[in-house]
Amino acid sequence: MPRYDARRIESKWQAFWDEHQTFRTEMDPARPKLYVLDMFPYPSGDGLHVGHPEGYTATDIVCRFSRMRGKNVLHPMGWDAFGLPAEEHAVKTGTHPAVTTKKNIGRFREQLKMLGFSYDWSREISTTDPEYYRWTQWIFLELFDTWYDPDFTWTGPDGKARTGKGRPISELPIPADVAEQGEVAVRRYQDRHRLAYQHEAPVNWCPKLGTVLANEEVIDGKSEVGGHPVERVPLRQWMLRITAYADRLGSELDDLAWPDSIKALQRNWIGRSEGAEVDFVVDGRWLKVDGQNKETSSSSAINPQPSTIDHSSTFDAFASHREANGFPLDPEPGVIRVYTTRPDTLFGVTYMVLSPEHALVDAITTPGQRAAVDIYRKQASLKSDLDRTDLAKEKTGVFTGGYAINPVNGDRIPVWIADYVLASYGTGAIMAVPAHDERDFEFAKTFGLPIKAVVHPTDDWLKQQSAKLVDWLGDVKHTVEAGAARVRGWIESLPVSPLLKQGMEFVEKATQQAKPSVDYLVGAVRQVYLDNAGQFATAFTELGTAINSGLYDGLTTLDFKAKITADLTKKGLGRKAVNYRLRDWLFSRQRYWGEPFPIWHELDSQGQPTGLLRTDSAADLPIILPEMEDFKPTGTPEPLLSKAPESWLYKTAADGTKLKRETNSMPQWAGSCWYYLRFCDPRNDQEFLSPAKANYWLPVDLYIGGAEHAVLHLLYARFWHKVLFDRGHVSVPEPFGRLVNQGMILGEMEFRAYQTTDESGGYVSLPDVKESGETTRDGRAVTAVKQTADQVEKRGDTWVLKDNPAIVVDARSFKMSKSRRNVVNPDDVVKDYGADALRIYEMFMGPLEASKPWSTTGVEGVYRFLGRAWRLFVDDKADDVALSSAVQDVPATEDQLRILHKTIKAVTEDIEKLSFNTAISRMMEFTNEFTSYDVRPKSALRDFVLLLSPFAPHLAEELWELLGHSRSLAYEPWPTYDPALLEESVLEIPVQVNGKVRGKIRVAKDATKETIITLGQEETNVASHLEGKTIVKTVYVPEKLLNFVVK
RNA sequence: GCCGAAGUGGCGGAAUGGCAGACGCACCGGAUUCAAAAUCCGGCGAGGUUCACCCCUCGUGUGGGUUCGAGUCCCACCUUCGGCACCA
Known part of the structure; x- marks a missing residue:
């Protein structure tokens, strides 16, 4: 009884492919290449998830299809194997992370082979392999050896002209005053300009656990394990200067065949904004001595005497100095530099805000305010980023007592500190324009600061603000005849704000003269706005026309911006500026299981670091992780590697300098940033990648993976790639030409009814349950109880309990998770239905990019399809596996040829569009049609097997063999279709009357339009409608x- | 709040502006079988009408619009999901 036996067929062909190295790939300049890549998996101890095979099957189909179309296909797989779980396992059990990792990789590899993916396994790599991380360290040295020259113009090997380039540190111009100070000063100067540099940055230190935590281990300010409080403590860190590449990372997205949504996500993350930097001199802090500016003495700063200082002369001195000397690279002491995207609102500045960490805070604070300022700064420093944003929506701040001078009009502006201004963005200081910025507006309202409108709002906005007035306009129209008195009474009856009242009074006046209209209302509201913009609920932040801005009045926002930026530049008081939301990349971790840095710290005679660095040479690489047995946290924020053996930690250089090794390790991103490069040349022990292979294989033509990597991994990899491009190691500017994000596979649909937890245990309808799902709207605790599909039914748009239709239940699919116990294990699916069924099911579920819920019965459906395809060829009632007698060497009929060629066309085009679900349904249709034929031409079935092979490769190879072939079909030419065979001789034309189908006519293919129209009119039902x-x-x-x- | 994606039968989904619901699941009926499983054949949006075939009305989140014709294009809105969130 040779039924379709997936297990037998699949293990047979997996062994065959392994033995014959069917998918081994070599570079071949004579053939067109295709590089198809899956996102690098982390080999977790849980093994493969059903989400993995989704993207992997999609790429595998493209690869198998492309090989048959003559492409030289590179399709590799490897392991992103450094990372926390293996290390945590080591802390718990003492098992070395390398051991755990090796075991997990073994399991993953076995599972992937079980699914029949056509990887070139000879190219397998793991980031944890010293022969791999040797080159990760080498790339770090390249980053360390590079500085970014933003003004360098050049044309790359891609033929595109660019401004800005990563150049060798040896080419960094050293300013004369630095050079004068000697070699040490020069080295420190260079270190400040490298793409890899050191910086004090906060880490998540958890005193209770005695360890530093990664960001993903911190949830809502508490440790993920144990829920202990986490502190932010500053620690010396390695940073990568990704911000230098922010502009190119943004602009070079344009040419990529990526989903627009992912491009938008990246642009959003980079967050480029254009505006201006403007300098405000602090009142009383500018003294001109002998033509040179000099800060007033610190004593006068502490004891300013505003009464004796003529602040206009302060500003005049400052302005004339700037007029002569221009806008300096860094502001002079006593000058606050702000960044703004709205220089057109300079006339509306009513206060300024420094971030609590700003360097000028101390100097500017008056004695009277010092205590308050110090307390506030202390509080701000204890708040985590989270406290500063989510939890604390209320604006807080303190007046410093100091004032600065507005450069456009000489106004004296109070300077505050507040934590809504971030030290790490822009210049860490802002000019506040409450009338036209939402945050400033709230702050000004909280602290009673003036709000001065300098942009005339649009009518649309005024209308919106007066929405209630506009709504009532209709009534006003109707009541106007009844007289003003009645309108007045009506106004009095309303719960009006001062705004409304004034607006209404205006309306009332208007009604006495003419018919009221929206224009009157807008006029009223405008009047109120100009009178006091602070009365409104929100600030007007859109573009408009300048008012209260001196000579600039009447300019549109855009014109104003351009003009004032130019004017400020001329006077040396400001300049155009660009800022990014993107921050530099914190590149070090305090962990064991990561790549060691190839860096040494010089020590002085006391054994203390001098701050000077040395690198290992490329020849010294790899720097192997030290052997350690104890992976317990150090108990301090010190990295775990500081517990490494002395012999690993220390050495003495040839010149006698004592050196200590860097004890931070690299983050998991490091290895996954460049693995796609290594796959082109995985065993090269001379270079990270040979130029010939790079030129042949790069870029990756198709990259498929989950959207969770849409921002970080893809941005980091692009950044490294661009540095390698600038340094001449790769000749294409972008790593991934085409990117596709697979959607998430959710658990099976669940129905859940809510029940109260008290003894009554009554059901509660879904709309009565709070969004948290824990209590009802009136506060009773509830719990969700799973219902089976036959306990519920659909009523209208909602699902209800069959027994109690008043109770609406929750019907949805959830993300698969262990805690929810809805995880589907691919091993089980393969055991029950086979790898081909799993592959086809995952592709048949829906569009690749969409999220879709798992359905076990759906797997059975495609399994039945494979059985039908099998029985198309094999008589399952025979004793042996042999071709069915229905399969004969006869020519196909016209109908059969048409079906076959339609299928070839559809499947081919669908694969090209990555529309696998529709390709599969076309093959199902073919199978259904051919099942009904008692005689099945072998030639048609032969082509069908080839069409099926990318989707169900095991079954296809087996059928191919049954058809009498001795070689694998992996490199058989893909079938082509003949357009002439697609056409039917008789057409069926639907006939509509006024766009509604009223009948159908059958006509010869070559019938004339006239004939068709006549036949159409004659069709019985059509005729009755005519x-x-x-x-x-x-x-x-x-x-x-x-x-x-x-008609 | 901002940005992005998506709303089509009981379910997953299909449809270059041209017959809405291909294909699959579930369900129903029939054949085969001693019986069942498996398999094969057929039906399957809602309502009306009809012995039946037919035919009619409604129907792609809501409301408008463009068009001979709209799931598809335009405008406004609602809901769900994902991302960002004091970025000046």
Whole structure:
């Protein structure tokens, strides 16, 4: 009984592919290449998840298809194997992370082979392999050896002209005053300019656990394990200067064949904004001595005497100095530099805010305010980023007592500190324009600061603000005849704000003169706005026309911005500036299981670091992780590697300098940033990648993976790639030409009814349950109880309990998770239905990019399809596996050829579009049709096997062998279709009357339009709809449709 | 709040502006079988009408619009999901 036996067939062909190295790939300049890549998996101890095979099957189909179309396909797989879980396992059990990792990789590899993916396994790599991380360290040295020259113009090997380039540190110009100070000063100067540099940055230190935590281990300010409080403590860190590349990372997205949504996500993350930097001199802090500016003495700063200082002369001195000397690279002491995207609102500045960490805070604070300022700064420093944003929406801040001078009009502006201004963005200081910025508006309202409108709002905005007035306009119109008194009474009856009241009074006046209209209302609201913009609920932050801005009045926002930026530049008081939301990349971790840095710290005679660095040479690489047995945290924020053996930690250089090794390790991103490069040349022990292979294989033509990597991994990899590009190691500017994000596979649909937890245990309808799902709207605790599909039914748009239709239940699919116990294990699916069924099911579920819920019965459906395909060839009632007698060497009939060629066309085009679900349904249709034939031409079935092979490769190879072939079909030419065979000799044309189908006619393919129209009119049902009407127009779409328009 | 994606039968989904619901699941009926499983054949949006075939009305989140014709294009809105969130 040779039923379709997936297990037998699949293990047979997996062994065959392994033995014959069917998918081994070599570079071949004579053939076109295709590089198809899956996102690098982390080999977790849980093994493969059903989400993995989704993207992997998609790429595998493309690869198998492309090989058959003559492409030289690179399709590799490897392991992103450094990372926390293996290390945590080591802390718990003492098992070395390398051991755990090796075991997990073994399991993953076995599972992937079980699914029949056509990887070139000879290229397998793991980031944890010293022969791999040797080159990760080498790339770090390249980053360390590079500085970014933003003004360098050049044309790359891609033929595109660029401004800005990563250049060798040896080419960094050293300013004369630095050079004068000697070699140490020069080295420190260079270190400040490298793409890899050191910086004090906060880490998540958890005193209770005695360890530093990664960001993903911190949830809501508490440790993920144990829920202990986490502190932010500053620690010396390695940073990568990704911000230098922010502009190119943004602009070079344009040419990539990536989903627009992912591009938008990256642009959003980079967050480029254009504006201006403007300098405000602090009142009383500018003294001109002998033509040179000099800060007033610190004593006068502490004891300023505003009464004796003529602040206009402060500003005059400052302004004339700037007029002569221009805008300096860094502001002078006593000058606050702000960044703004709205320089057109400079006339509306009513206060300024420094971030609590700003360097000028101390100097500017007056004695009277010092205590308050110090307390506030202390509080701000204890708050985590989270406290500063989510939890604390209320604006807080303290006045410093100091003032600065507005450069456009000489106004004296109070300077505050507040934590809504971030030290790490822009210049860490802002000019506040409460009338036209939402945050400033809230702050000003909280602290009673003036709000001065300098942009005339649009009518649309005024209308919106007066939405209630506009709504009532209709009533006003109707009541106007009744007289102003009645309007007045009506106004009095409303719960009005001062704004409304004033607006209404205006309306009332208007009604006495003419018919009221929206224009009157807008006029009223405008009047109120100009009178006091602070009365409104929100600030006007859109573009408008300048008011209260001196000579600039009447300019549009855009014109104003351009003009004032130019004017400020001329006076040396400001300049155009660009800022990014993107921050530099914190590149070090305090962990064991990561790549060691190839860096040494010089020590002085006391054994203390001098701050000077040395690197290992490329020849010293790899720097192997030290052997350690104890992976317990150090108990301090010190990295775990500081517990490494002395011999690993220390050495003495040839010149006698004592050196200590860097004890931070690299983050998991490091290895996954460049693995796609190594796959091109995985065993090269001379270079990270040979230029010939790079030129042949790069870029990756198709990259498929989950959207969770849409921002970080893809941005980091692009950044490294661009540095390697600038340094001449790769010749294409972008790593991934085409990117596709697979959607998430959710658990099976669940129905859940809510029940109260008290003894009554009554059901509660879904709308009565709070969004948290824990209590009802009136506060009773509830719990969700799973219902089976036959306990519920659909009523209208909602699902309800069959027994109690008043109770609406929750019907949805959830993300698969261990805690929810809805995880589907691919091993089980393969055991029950086979790898081919799993592959086809995952592709048949829906569009690749969409999220979709798992369905076990759906797997059974495609399994049945494979059984049908099998029985197309094999008589399952025979004793042996042999071709069915229905399969014969006869020519295919016209109908059969048409079906076959339609299928070839559809499947080919669908694979090209990555529309696998529709390709599969076309093959199902073919199978259904051919099942009904008692005689099945071998030639047609042969082509069908080839079409099926990318989707169900095991079954296809087996059938191919049954058809009498001795070689694998992996490199058989892909079937082609003959357009002439697609056409039917008789067409069926739907006939519409006024756009509604009223009948169908069958006509010969070559029938004339006239014949078709006549036949259409004669069709019985059509004729009945035409009766008594006049045809005013006849629309005929050739071979598609006929439509009569009648009256 | 901002940005992005998506709303089509009981379910997953299909449809270059041209017959809405291909294909699959579930369900129903029939054949085969001693019986069942498996398999094969057929039906399957809602309502009306009809012995039946037919035919009619409604129907792609809501409301408008463009068009001979809209799931598809335009405008406004609602809901769900994902991302960002004091970025000046």
